[in-house]
Amino acid sequence: MERSPGARRRTGRTRPLLGTAMAVVAAGALTLTGLVGTAQAADVNVAKNAGFESGLANWTCSGGSGATVSSPVHGGAAALKATPAGQDNAQCTQTVAVKPNSTYALSGWVQGGYAYIGVTGTGTTDVSTWTPDSSSWTKLSTSFTTGPSTTSVTLYLHGWYGQAAYFADDISVTGPDGGGGTDPAPTIPAAPAGLAVGATTSSSIALSWNAVSGATGYAVYRDGTKITTSTGTSATITGLSADTAYQFAVTATNAAGESAKSGTVSGRTAASGGNPNPGTSVPKHAVTGYWQNFNNGATVQKLSDVPANYDIIAVSFADATGTPGGVTFNLDSAGLGGYTVDQFKADIKAKQAAGKSVIISIGGQNGTVSINDSTSATNFANSVYSMMQTYGFNGVDIDLENGLNSTYMTQALRSLSSKAGSGLVITMAPQTIDMQSTSGEYFKTALNIKDILTVVNMQYYNSGSMLGCDGKVYSQGSVDFLTALACIQLEGGLSPAQVGLGVPASTSGAGSGYVSPTIVNNALDCLARGTNCGSFKPSKTYPGLRGAMTWSTNWDATSGNAWSNAVGPHVHALP
Secondary structure (H helix, E strand, C coil), X not given: CCCCCXXXXXXXXXXHHHHHHHHHHHCCCXXXXXXXXXXXXXXXXXXXXXXXXXXXXXXXXXXXXXXXXXXXXXXXXXXXXXXXXXCECCCEEEEEECCXXXXXXXXXXXXXXXXXXXXXXXXXXXXXXXXXXXXXXXXXXXXXXXXXXXXXXXXXXXXXXXXXXXXXXXXXXXXXXXXXXXXXXXXCCCCCCCCEEEEECCCCEEEECCCCCCCCEEEEEECCEEEEEECCCEEEECCCCCCXXXXXXXXXXXXXXXXCCCCCEEEECCCCCCCCCCXXXXXXXXXXXXXXXXXXXXXXXXXXHCCCCCCEEEEECCEECCCCCCEECCCCCCCCCCCCXXXXXXXXXXXXXCCCEEEEXXXXXXXXXXXXXXXXXXXXXXXXXXXXXXXXXXXXXXXXXXXXXXXXXXXXXXXXXXXXXXXXXXXXXXXHHHHCCCCCHHHHHHHXXXXXXXXXXXXXXXXXXXXXXXXXXXXXXXXXXXXXXXXXXXXXXXXXXXXXXXXXXXXXXXXXXXXXXXXHHHHXXXXXXXXXXXXXXXXXXXXXXXXXXXXXXXXXXXXXXXXXXXXXXXXXXXX
């Protein structure tokens, strides 16, 4: 917070001491030691929580009229807002320790309706000053002298009856320390957290971040260069190029210096006259394939190599950041034979132009993302949306194999949906154990977001035997395993259009559970048409069944695309 500069006090003893010293010198004295008096301490601001950075600590406001706000502020991250009502003038006071027979400078910054600042109990003449309505921050200043026995005064702020709320910030009662001390000198603030991209246009990107205690301002960096400052917790960056990604970071500042930079976020401007992430319509019957952003022995692919039989391509995988819930994407250019980010982005656009959806998958076997509170849920939504803006992804796939919290994952996905709009594609790839009961966290999440969920492609592999919807045990690798477990989801509340069969593309794609494309197609027929069933036959058919998924397009390519060439046309021919 702003502090009045310290000034050495002058007393009536200074000039006589100086005169005495001169006389001693004239008399031939050899030293001036002890003749200049005791040095006086610098004046301090004896008001506490003068910038309202600690809420209303040390202040008492009449009738509950006061509150702290983050905007508007004169300095730091907070200010007082007090609202007169009826016969209450919204008076906020604090008791301030002062020194007898001393002079104090009183000041404060105000805005809004009629605003007064003053002190009572000085032991001499109480003082106040005021201003009528002000649309910008205005400084009020006066001074007072304490009486011979005055050790405290009452500092007050108030508005006026029937007038608008007033704002106040950076209050100062500057003079000798009365024994109560002063607020600690400012230290360099912490780096801001919660940096997020908001609304975008073809030439601007809105940013917001969390307030930092003790900060009086913030600096915004674009691609490593400081471009603007802000006294609040948001800024809109203008003058940007259309359909272009930028990297942003923020620092917090005060009189002590500048903090380290926040975590970096990516923001992409809209294309001229349109959305930077062109929406695609997922077909009624769709094939989902996971594309590997790494080389594990399967065929290395560019996105452009993925066959046209795939309708949804899930890019695997996003990486966790150091921020709880935060994710990012790092293209493995070296592992993918020099595949560049620009080529990757161009291939996404080309797939979308062909009617395909390209989404970012979160998790996988080694995924470590955890969404277990509101903060991590917000970080997740913001970071996924940032990746969508940077790369043009159509949505997100949830493939967290170490469990999830339905409450906060629901919150995260709904927040993401509110940012991305109705074209958002959301898929999920739970393990079989995760969808055995509607009381499971994965199943609850799917039902919680049923209105915005695209498809759940349960992994019918690496599982072992499981219960079907008829209560019987079925072993993986059979038509019955696929149909009887899908039945649990179909009868548990999901729409048929939200159910897909997830299987490996080859024997190398999973440790166990591989089934031939013929078995996959038989299971699809059993569920959608009531034909080609095994021993289990559903009580009804589900012609709206979404389709099938495979891990992965790369393992499919290793087998000459045998899986997609057989299953793709069959899915697209479902009723």
